[in-house]
Amino acid sequence: MTRAITFEVTHVCKQSGARTGLLHTPHGTVETPMFMPVGTAATVKFISPEELYDMGAGVILANTYHCWLRPGEDVVAAAGGLHKFMNYKNPMLTDCGGFQVFSLADRRKIKEEGVTFKSHLDGSTLFLSPEKSIEIQNKLGADMIMSFDECPPYPATYQYMEDSVNRTLRWAERGLKAHKRVGEQGLFGIVQGGEFEDLRRHSAESLVAMGQFEGYAIGGTSVGETKETMYKMIDYSVKHLPYEEVRYLMGVGSTDALLEGILRNVDMFDCVLPTRIARHGTLMSSQGRISIKKQEYEYDFGPLDPECDCYTCKNYSRAYLRHLFRCNEGLGSRLLSIHNLRFLIRLMEEARQAIKEDRFLDFKNEFFARHNLNSIDSRGF
RNA sequence: GGGAGGGUAGCGAAGUGGCUAAACGCGGCAGACUGUAAAUCUGUUCCUUCGGGUUCGGCAGUUCGAAUCUGUCCCCUCCCA
Numbered sequence: 001m002t003r004a005i006t007f008e009v010t011h012v013c014k015q016s017g018a019r020t021g022l023l024h025t026p027h028g029t030v031e032t033p034m035f036m037p038v039g040t041a042a043t044v045k046f047i048s049p050e051e052l053y054d055m056g057a058g059v060i061l062a063n064t065y066h067c068w069l070r071p072g073e074d075v076v077a078a079a080g081g082l083h084k085f086m087n088y089k090n091p092m093l094t095d096c097g098g099f100q101v102f103s104l105a106d107r108r109k110i111k112e113e114g115v116t117f118k119s120h121l122d123g124s125t126l127f128l129s130p131e132k133s134i135e136i137q138n139k140l141g142a143d144m145i146m147s148f149d150e151c152p153p154y155p156a157t158y159q160y161m162e163d164s165v166n167r168t169l170r171w172a173e174r175g176l177k178a179h180k181r182v183g184e185q186g187l188f189g190i191v192q193g194g195e196f197e198d199l200r201r202h203s204a205e206s207l208v209a210m211g212q213f214e215g216y217a218i219g220g221t222s223v224g225e226t227k228e229t230m231y232k233m234i235d236y237s238v239k240h241l242p243y244e245e246v247r248y249l250m251g252v253g254s255t256d257a258l259l260e261g262i263l264r265n266v267d268m269f270d271c272v273l274p275t276r277i278a279r280h281g282t283l284m285s286s287q288g289r290i291s292i293k294k295q296e297y298e299y300d301f302g303p304l305d306p307e308c309d310c311y312t313c314k315n316y317s318r319a320y321l322r323h324l325f326r327c328n329e330g331l332g333s334r335l336l337s338i339h340n341l342r343f344l345i346r347l348m349e350e351a352r353q354a355i356k357e358d359r360f361l362d363f364k365n366e367f368f369a370r371h372n373l374n375s376i377d378s379r380g381f
Numbered sequence: 382g383g384g385a386g387g388g389u390a391g392c393g394a395a396g397u398g399g400c401u402a403a404a405c406g407c408g409g410c411a412g413a414c415u416g417u418a419a420a421u422c423u424g425u426u427c428c429u430u431c432g433g434g435u436u437c438g439g440c441a442g443u444u445c446g447a448a449u450c451u452g453u454c455c456c457c458u459c460c461c462a
Binding site: 224281 | 428
């Protein structure tokens with residue numbers, strides 16, 4: 001099989017077993033473990049591609065459901081694909097629409113054939129199937145595409161989860177058959193199964209047995225479960241995936257969960273958290289999550305985070321950012337998004353360095369101790 | 382000088398006898414946010430030792446009861462001379 005995506009493990013930390021690697025894509029190679037900023041509607045909200053390059057971003061995401069509705073996959077295809085359409089030269093990944101099965105739960109209906117949505121834009125009826133999701137993603141043209149899944153709710157009964165997992169597996173087989181750009185785009189399978197060990201195993205083993213996925217994602221996390229449960233979900237999934245293939249933990253972006261994921265041999269992460277909380281005035285810093293709008297920063301002319309090397313920290317003060325947010329000036333959202341994204345990208349850089357130097361466990365433990373994080377149930381920041 | 386309309390919490394603005402410590406908006410303060418229906422959403426915003434206390438320009442009345450009715454004074458806006 002000709003592959004678009006290949007992965008190689010480059011070092012395994014002798015202290016922790018965590019790994020670094022290289023992910024080769026049609027748009028270049030990126031180091032793992034890594035964090036991917038989310039650009040749902042073919043844009044990382046408020047951030048230009050040049051700013052993404054400057055902060056060290058590699059892969060970014062776009063979303064099938066949202067790009068399908070606007071501008072439409074044919075527009076993107078006519079532009080020459082997502083990279084050309086949005087002027088991003090580094091690798092890209094598209095999510096399949098499966099998260100919208102979760103987030104738009106009150107306006108969709110799941111059937112064997114696919115999922116019917118009532119558009120959040122105009123109420124019209126939409127139908128997304130495994131084949132349609134792949135067709136759209138083929139047209140969008142990202143380097144990595146995802147097999148259509150149901151991101152199930154939490155908690156869910158065993159019976160619900162079993163039915164959901166098996167349906168998602170049938171969708172995965174249909175997606176593989178529908179994929180028309182093998183060799184140009186790598187299709188990833190998504191492991192589901194909620195908190196149930198045997199279902200996670202069944203899901204992972206079945207996807208692997210299909211023999212054609214170029215990477216594996218762990219889905220159904222960060223949907224309301226505790227950190228302890230999330231880590232179990234990761235464990236139950238990862239141990240049934242081939243060691244040499246890349247693993248992607250979907251939708252996770254709190255600092256503690258990123259480090260716990262790396263410890264469990266996860267290579268890729270994405271999350272809207274840094275950009276969303278940035279737009280809402282919260283920054284991730286070496287001192288934890290900080291609401292920049294707080295009164296105590298009125299006269300604070302120091303940087304957001306004295307340990308940060310981002311554009312925002314090098315040029316602006318907490319007092320100025322507070323002012324921008326109080327005035328609802330968009331620059332505040334931009335500058336804070338730049339900072340938060342750089343914060344997580346730098347955390348990944350430091351984690352990779354620690355792995356290469358065989359001290360990742362120390363690195364993780366020091367980070368947790370320093371930020372007073374509990375390893376199994378903190379919100380992180 | 383004559384006439385008309387107004388003064389309600391930080392601001393704007395409802396309310397025109399009891400269900401009103403007083404809608405709503407803004408502003409303020411605090412919180413949430415994890416494959417983005419999110420530049421969003423939630424809580425709170427007279428004082429309090431949580432029993433209560435003091436309010437709707439000031440004062441004096443009417444009434445069982447007044448932000449709401451009467452008198453008077455102060456102030457603001459507009460129109461006419």
